[in-house]
């Protein structure tokens with residue numbers, strides 16, 4: 213399955229080989245088990261402002277910047293863009309609720325995955341649409357030695373955000389690698405879409421409530437049910453890469 217995924221990537225991306233030097237990790241739903249708290253905070257904030265939204269939509273919007281999510285909700289409800297003031301105050305409200313609800317628990321298996329990546333000689337980078345200081349600042353504490361400010365792309369760095377390839381293109385630039393020299397680990401359909409549009413081999417982990425098809429249709433090259441399963445398969449992925457080079 214891994215071999216087929218690599219061949220499919222090479223065919224569809226017009227790359228002749230895949231030689232990763234870095235893994236770009238998304239944060240929420242990949243490194244932290246935080247998506248349900250985001251969904252709950254967004255849902256309550258939306259209800260408070262009479263914005264049309266069910267809880268599932270926030271898993272579909274996941275990866276967007278806060279401002280872009282708020283704008284989508286305004287378009288859906290009032291058929292107009294949200295003003296800068298609305299975006300700012302509503303995002304602040306959501307961020308406050310998130311900080312209150314979030315327990316800060318790491319995603320099971322993420323630490324093992326980071327250790328596997330490091331052992332295989334690849335660097336780790338963060339690419340997130342999040343602007344939540346409470347989690348971004350916590351990364352060094354949860355995963356010491358993996359994510360410093362210079363290897364992070366956050367909501368503060370980007371203009372468009374996912375599903376635009378911009379954050380991942382920025383991640384490649386920060387890592388100093390080309391698209392065929394990186395992997396992305398993502399849990400959200402729009403995050404997968406962004407990574408695939410950036411031309412990167414994209415591994416999806418379905419840690420949320422959406423059906424697998426959302427991630428596969430977004431173009432994920434490989435799909436795992438959780439981070440533990442991915443961590444325990446990492447050596448096989450590295451092995452399959454070596455085999456694909458020797459052909």
Ligand code: CA
Pocket residue numbers: 238239240241242274275398399400403
């Ligand atoms: Ca995510």
